[in-house]
Amino acid sequence: MKKLLRSVATVALATVVTGTLVAGLAGTAHAAGAPPWEPVGNPPEVGGLTFYNSAGQVITSGSTTAAPIAAYVQGSSVARAGDTKATLFAVTPVNGQVPGVWSHEDQLSGSPVYPNLAAPAALAGSSLPLVTGTSGDETLATDISDNPNSDGSGDGYAGLYVLRLFTSAPGNGSSTNYDEAVVSVSGTTWTLDYSPTTSTTTTLATSPASPQFQGTSVALTATVTAGVPGTVAFDDGGTPITGATSVAVGSNGTATADVTGLPIGSNSLTAVFTPTTGAAFTSSTSSASTYVINAPTATNTALSVSPASPQNIGTPETLTATVSDAASDSLAGSVQFLDNGNNLGSPVTVSANQATFTTTATGVTELPLGTDSLTAVFEPTSNAFASSTSTADSFVVQPLGDYTQTALALNLSGVTVGSPVTITADVADTSNPGPVPAGDGTVQFYDNGTNATNVISGSSTALGSPVTLAAGGVATYVDSAGFAAGAHNLVAVFTTSTSAYKPSTSTNVTFALDPSGTASDSSSGNVNVGIQAGALTISTPYTTLSPFSLGNAVLNAGGGYYTASAAFGNPTIKTSPTANGGVSITDTQAGDGAWTASAQVTNFSNGGTGVINGQNLAFLGVAPVYLTGNALQSGSVTYNDVTSTAVTNDTPYSTGATGTDGLYGAPHAFASASAGDGSVYVDGTLSLVAPSSTPAGTYSATLTFTIA
DSSP states (O other), rough: OOOOTTTTHHHHHHHHTOOOOBBOOOEEEEETOSSSTTTOOOTTTTEEEEEOOTTTTTEEEETOSSSSSSHHHEEEEETTTOEEEEEEEOOOOOSOOOOGGGGOEEEEEOBBBOOOOSSSSHHTTTOOOOOEEETTTTTTHHHHHHHHOOOSSSSTTTTTTEEEEEEEEEEEEOOOOOOEEEEEETTTTEEEEEOOOOOOOOEEEEESSEEEETOOOOEEEEEEEETTEEEEOOOOOOTTOOOSEEEOOOTSSEEEEEEEOOOEEEEEEEEEEEOOTOOSSOOEEEEOEEEEEEBBBBBBEEEEEEEEEEEEEEEOOOEEEEEEEOOOOOOOEEEEEETTEEOOOOOOOOBBTTTEOOOSSSSTTTTOSSEEEEEEEESSTTTTTTEEOOOOOOEEEEEESBBBBEEEEOOOOOOOOTOEEEEEEEEETTTTTTOOOTEEEEEEEESSSSOOTTTOOTTTTEEEEEEEEBGEEEEEEETTTTTOOOOEEEEEEEEEEEEEEEEEEEOOEEEOOOTTOOOSSSSSSSOOOOOOOOOEEOOOOOOOSSOOOOOOOOOOOOTSSSEEEESOOTTTSSSTTTTTTTHHHHHHHHOOEEEEEEEEOOEEEEESSSSGGGGGGEEEEEEEEEEHHHHHHOSSSEEEOOOOOOHHTOOOOOTTOOOOOBBBSSSSSEEEEEEOOOEEEEEEEEEEETTOOOOOOOOOOOOOEEEE
């Protein structure tokens, strides 16, 4: 118990208070509001108290049994200039007595020196009086025990205790002025009810100086009374600025926000400070600062591409962007080139108002097949100029593959006005003679608007939708509505879907229908059609990167050998030459000649020393799958299994065994046709046996199918 340490000062204070009250202080009222004796004059009550935990965070309640009552207690005003020590007292208010003469008090703390450089940053740098608590401090519970508040009259004094911070200096006793706070006590918990607040000031500075161009990053810096905890909201014309609505005040008393979105025109900027709840300070607003944002100067970006469209895939293209403004200024910045909205490389620095980028023959900056939409976007270095985007350049990249030829044919026999007409296009590979495979492109048929050089114009009429190539490179369109009376000019345009072929356009076919419905050739009276040399092809859908899998080999029950087998083809799928997953044979040769299909396999290898003899592989259950409506139908194809004694007898060949059993050592025929024009699938089962001594691993072989 530390009573009456300030009795002399108290008497002097009573004399002042019973005289003239010089000034009152505004207060921060909490749960119970301002107590009935407030406001007390200033002096002696010069400010309020703010309570902090050890991390420097403001608190508004705590335990009455804790020592200290708070890690730090700070006054909001300087009680006496030149003082360097602060002491915290607890006083019990008494109704009917002037606050200056209340004598029921205990000293809660020692008299530590301030500033305390070991305190959290905001407190360490403050010149305001600060009590640094210690574990040896007296608890509020002790004071309550010594000086209980026994008022129960409902006059507003009950349950309240007053905390006062006085200052002193070596050789100079305690100050008569103090900072004060009022707490209420419930059980063992104290809660801040009221604290007089000290006014704050907030100023606003901007950098760089006004005016600036749109997009400039402007630093808004608010400076608040030093040592005051809280946040700052920056406003423009009273409207909060996005991203700058709650900026914490730092230990140096400043809060800074960098903003780039100030609108064009005159902006009225303010900084609004809000103290942390429980802090004994007022909010404050800076004076308005006028900041002007100017619109940037418009620019223009023009794009040129060389060599000009169209070009083969892999052709390097030089893209040149030229930037300018109305005043012909020298512009600095960079240009990002784009293809279909995707970046082509990195931004290119502008030099002499130009930026150049060259695409690569291969890799990420190669222009892809098809129509590419090329653009250039200029981003200036200075905000004095606006960015700009060029008009899109439509650039056509055509395949590097084989040249093709498209032949158009139609039978006008019996055609009348409005009667159905069947139009056929044959697409052939002229670099490697033969039909373009099914599914490798589409044909669009057109009527009218095509000139003598087969140019498709805006007035051309597309006949239906593009037709996907079928087997033999054939695309067929049936115009069920037929043609109207008058002249017609037909053309077929092949568009590839792979890089293996180039597009091609047929020679135009002209004819006329008179009103009576009779068809006639408008030029010579004949309808011409080209007969392609044709080709004989055999294929499977499997490649080195996408091999056919026999699955995992299984050791037989006796442990003598491994077996593995899988269906090569699916006879229930007949939608395209490769969709069934087996062998696809297409014969478009003129003359309807015979053909024989064979297969030959290499040894299997695991990439190391492990080998499985190729004679251990057989092609069993061989059978043709005929396509509905195709020239090759049931009975057209003769077929047979390619057996292996190793598979038949479950006696696998050793690694070094020689011979041509199974599918190994020579081409083994499995299908043939005496009159072969058309397409057919051939399916079966690939069966393999291997010695039980075969090392573990994944084994691969090459199975080659030939036709002649």
